[in-house]
Structures are given as C-alpha cells and as structure tokens.
Amino acid sequence: MKNIGFIGWRGMVGSVLMDRMQAENDFSGLSPVFFSTSQAGQAGPDIGVGPQPLQDAFDIAILAGLDAIVTCQGGDYTRVVHPQLRAAGWEGYWIDAASSLRMEEDSLIILDPVNRAVIDRGIENGVKDFIGANCTVSLMLMGVHGLFNNNWVEWISSMTYQSASGAGAENMIELIQQMGVLGRSCTPGQSALELEQVVSGKMRGTEFPQEQFGTALAGSLIPWIDRCMDNGQTREEWKGENETHKILQGERFIPIDGQCVRVGAMRCHSQALTIKLNADVPLADIEAAITGANEWVQLVPNEKAATLAQLTPISVSGQLHISVGRLRKMTIGPEYLTCFTVGDQLLWGAAEPLRRMLLILAGR
Secondary structure, eight states, rough: OOEEESTTTTTTHHHHHHHHHTTTTTHHHHHHHEESSSSSBBBOOSSSSSBBBBTTTTOOOHHTTTTTEEEEEEEHHHHHHHHHHTTOOOOOOEHHHHHTTTTTTTTTEEEEHHHHHHHHHHHHHHHHHHEOOOOHHHHHHHHHHHHHHHTOEEEEEEEEEEEEGOOOOOHHHHHHHHHHHHHTTTTTTTTTTHHHHHHHHHHTTTTTTTTSSOOOOOOSOOOOOOOOOOOSSSSHHHHHHHHHHHHHSSSOOEEEEEEEEESSSSOOOOEEEEESSSSSSOHHHHHHHEEEOTTTTTESSSHHHHHHSSSSSSHTTTTTTTTEEEEETTEEEEEEEEEEEEEEEIIIIHHHHHHHHHHHHHTT
C-alpha cells in the first residue's frame, strides 16, 4: 500500500495529523496525493518533495486509483463520497475522523493501543473502513483501559468537561471574542460585586458574541453537546456506551452513561469518572493496572500540587500522554472508584489513531 489520498488536511484535526506525520517522518515510502473540496489546482503542502497541485476531492475517478484515503473533512463529505466510491468498485482502505460510518456493521472503530487485536482480526476478515472514535471515548479508554483489561468494570458514569476546540475552529474564535468582551468590562475601582454585575449584563446582552455556541461559554458552561436522543441523552452521551462496546467488542455490554458539558478550555477534554467495580480491588492493584495498560497513560498522585501541575488541560495540551489523577476509593463503598482524566482530544482523541492506522496498513 503506497498511494494515499489526504482530504481535510488543512482543518484542525487534519493540521494536527500533518504535523505528527511530518514529525515522525511517516511520509517516507508513501506517495501522498492531497485533495481539496474548493481549491483544486492550487499548490498543495510541501512535505519535502515540493508542493504538488491539489486534486479535486469529489473526483471519483482519481480517488478510485488510490490504495487508501485518509479524511478529516467531516461527515457531510463522507456521506457524499464514500458510497460513490464503493459503488464504483473501489476496494481501498477508508480511514476517517468523522462519525458518519462509526456504527456501520462493516466498519471498525480504531484505537490500536486498546483494540489492536480487533483491528488485526478485522484486516484479516477484509474490513476496509476504519473510523476514529469519539474523542472523549478514546481518552477515557486510553486512561483506564487497564481496568477493562482485568474485567473489573461493572459500570461507569462519565461526566465530561469538553473544550471549545471540540466544537470547531470558529467556536474557539468565538470563545476568545467572548473573553475579550468580558476582559474589557473590568475597570479600576470596581468592587467584585460590581464587576460581576457588569460581566453578567454583558453576557446576557444582545451584542455578546454567541453565534456559534448560542449562549455564553466564557465565564459560564454549557451542559449540552450534540443533538437530543429519544431517551433524553444527547448523542455525545450516547456514544460513550455504544462506541466503547464496538471498540472493545467484548462479550459483556458495560453500561456507560453521564453528562457531557462544554467548558471554557481552549483545547483538551477532561472527564470525571465514577466507576463501579465488580470486586473490592486494592488501590495499589488498580494503580498498577492503569499504568501498565499502555505507555501513554500518566498516573498523577492524588495531591494538590501534582494535580495543579499535571491534571489540567494546559498541562497536556499538545502532549501525547493521558493524565489520570484524583484516583481514590469512594466513601459510598469499597467497590466504587473515582478518578479524573485529561488528554489532548486533537491527538489521541482524533489525529493519532488515524495516523497509526495508516501505518498499520502500510506494514510499519
């Protein structure tokens, strides 16, 4: 496998993917072809051999000549192009960051440090569509996969704190605009109460920028992500249980539910987990299982100084490690565990599984 198409490489996830591939010299030995949905014919990226003209991302004939396609373009693109390619008889590999094909019967959700055996079995069985998982699902599994490995998990309640970048670049910009408006509200001599009243007035005002979020995020939070399901969950909350089951493909369906909240972090997603174990496992064994599951998990001591230094979005931004901290048994019983995880959702939550899946298919 050598001829690889890249679509959506200029977007947020695509840019992170490109940076990682160049940093790791992944393009060596490949023949990449870069596509655009709107700027075909213009110069593409220079990955060391000079920029080549961008191809039309909707040209099925050109796409069908590729061994694999890696797309970060989004679900709308996938829904248009993927069925046309398959209908044209294309049998190449489709590697996608969008959610459109995640739950399709003939696709696999990829997170190789967690489900490499599932991926290898899928390749042997002729699976061609490999889809990145939901970002918070990926980060949760990377952080506490050791508990799943030992079959200790009875159920999980996950309360997520998801950054603005998870909603897209325009949302990140709007968050900064909101912060700017609030920052300019502060004047010398104001008391804390006066400042709060002025800020609250700005946040409720018609001129406060909220076209993307629909409300204030700076100085506030939004306990709603994605669309509503029939059972009252949002779809983001629904993904926690259903995508985890498809990733692990275990015999036992583990209930996972909670609430997903948008917070004013720029990058990186956090989540507080309540985990019901099926036995009173010693905390030392739990710590060993978590740290031994993969090389990227970082266990943070349950201490204030370590927590402030290592268990915040800014401490992991741009980093590949997943931090797990505040780990302790709960007062409601010895089989109840709580912990807090944080990781860069643009890396392990998005770009990195795509990059690693491409390398697996390339035989590296």
